[in-house]
Amino acid sequence: MIAIYARVSTEEQAKKGFSLEDQLKECRKKANSEEVIEYVDRGMSGEFLDRHALTKLRNDVREGLITKVVCLDPDRLSRKLMNQLIITDEIEKRGVELVFVTSEYTKTPEGNLFYSMRGAIAEFEKAKINERMSRGRREKARQGKVLRNFQIYGYDYDKETSRIIINQEEANVVKLIFDLFTKPNDLVEGINGIAKYLTNKGIPTKRGAKIWHRQVVRQLLMNQVYTGKFFQNRWNTEGMLGNKYKSKDERVPMKERPKEEWIPIDCPAIIDEETFKHAQTLLEQSRRRWAKKSKNDYLLSGLIRCGDCNNTMVGIKTTNWGQTVYIYTDVKNYAGAKHPGCGRRINVSKLDQEVWETILNWLNAPEEIAAATERDGEEDTPDFDEIEIERLHSEIGKVKAGRKKLLNLFSEGLDISEEEIRESLKELKEKEERLSKQLEELEKVRKKNDQHIYGKKLLQEAAEFYFSKGQQNLTFEDKKSLIRHVVKEIRVYEDRIKIYTF
Incomplete structure (x- = not known):
């Protein structure tokens, strides 16, 4: 029995125009027989051996059912030289004739050399295609274009502009999820509660599923894109294409690239930065807070x-x-x-009782809270910390540029001794470390100030919820929600307690 093997990936079909029908037609002509079995892999990469039709062909060859194998070109068997040689060796060991439409293959030293050269060229060509495509995608990303539809809940993909745009209906659900998670309410408790709430309301997921799972809600709450920060070229997926053909232990994991390689893309924000940061803090404690x-x-x-x-x-x-x-x-x-x-x-x-009375004392002073919040908002004095942080970033950049310039001068063979270079590099390194330490201290202070202002906002929200319900109408769950909205942790000592707020 004569076997015909044909394979095409979507990428190659579009680029070279070899459809499966074309391949099969040419192979049938070469076989010149009615007694043929066709083994066809549709949309399968030639990088991997584990393909359904190819595996069946190899098994049938081993069983002695096949006397001849016809294929359009060696790169249809595989795009890797090593894999081509493995398949060829398996076929010829059984005394089966291997024939290609586009080239003559003979079992001679010259034929084997030519065959190996073609395989090496095919492997090189595949690597070049991948490299060109990766470079093209990165360049497109640097131009501010989104490479594909990433299916992000709350957004749609505009094919004409290659941009992410807000899906208003889904964006409202995103805001609802963050509000339910970060603000006091009598509707839900924790991530599980939000998932059940959305499911009961009949709100579909991005894929149109009727059921929301807690992990979907959690991933949504952790997605920084909602603050307007979207990055491409963040994940290295090299080698992952073949994961579906590998066992669990052999699969290649997705790796995060260094931050300097990430490409930021303009994206409309749905959630403000403070709310997102607060959600991350709550997520870190979610196992304890919503056990x-x-x-x-x-x-x-x-x-x-x-x-x-x-x-x-x-x-x-x-x-x-x-x-x-x-x-x-x-x-x-x-x-x-x-x-x-x-x-x-x-x-x-x-x-x-002690904790609740403390919370009540805070909640019963809404005027002071509101006034403090307004003062923070109205303050128009220059942000000296921000100015200093910007200056330190600039100085660190100058130091790095100076170090690079020194190395360039030395490599160009100018009249500078190695000892002078070493001394200058040491001074620049010490300066960078000193500036970096100052920057780190300022960042800590700014973060603390931002958290203090946001803490007042949380207390104001709790007060609004408290007065909207009225003290007499507060349920046990309402009290729990109010306490968790403003209290991060309670430390119990032998003679006192200490309440830590956000």
Whole structure:
């Protein structure tokens, strides 16, 4: 029986015009027989051996069902020389004749040499195509164009301009998700709650699915594109094309490229930077703050930590002289606990009351909070920290440029001793380290100030929710939501407690 093998990838079909029908037609002519079996791989890369039709052909050759194999060109078998030689060797070992339409192949030293040269050229050509395509994509990205439709919820892809544009209906859902996650509300609790809420409301996902999963919501909350920061050339996917043909252990993972290689693209923002940063802070603590509910619900669950041993404290029910008592404790008595805790215990009612009264004192002064927020907003004095940060960035850039210039002068063979170069480079390095340290300190101060201003905003939002509901109408869940909106952590010491806000 004569076998015909044909393969085409979408890329090659578009570039070379060899459709599968063309290949099969030419191969049938070469076979010159009615008794043929056709093995066809559609849209399969020639880089990998594990292809459905090719594997079937190789098996049939081993079973002795095939007497002759006809193929358009050696690069249809594979784009890699090594793989071509493996397939050829398998076929010829069984005494099966291998014939190509575009070239004559003979089992002679000259024929083998020519065959190997063609395979090497095909592999080189494939590598050049990939390199040219990658370079073209990077250049397109540098021109501010988006390479393809990345299917980002909240956005659409405009093919004519190669830009990302806002999908207003989805953008409103994005804002809703961030609001539900970062603001006090009586609708949902945590990521799972948001996923269930969206599902119950019948809001479809980007793919049109009816069910929202918690991981989809989590990925959306972590996506920086919503602040207007979209990067291309961020991920290195080299070698991943063949993952679907490999076992789990052999698959090539996606790797993040160095930041300097990322290409920023203009993208309309949906969420402000402060809200996004606050969402990231909450996500880091989500496992603690929205843990699976126990039989008894505790107002401060997920927020308390022992001030001495640093263990988290959880609520438990115990008995004291026959009476049921609820306490928060840092004791970890489960198998594998790294730190058993120092045995701190505090009455649930006592701590809940103390924390809630503190929160009430904050919430009952909305005028002061509003005034402070307005003063922060109206302040029009120059931001000296910002000016200094900009100056330090400029100085560090000059130092790097000076170091590069020194190395260039030395490489050009100018009359400068190696010792002078070394001394100058050392001075520049020390200066860069000094400037970088100053920059780091200023960045910390600015971040702290930004967080302080945002903390006031969070308190203002909590106050608005509190007064909209009224103290008498607040449910247990409302109180939990209010506390979690403004409190980052509660540290319990022997003689005091300390409340840390955002």
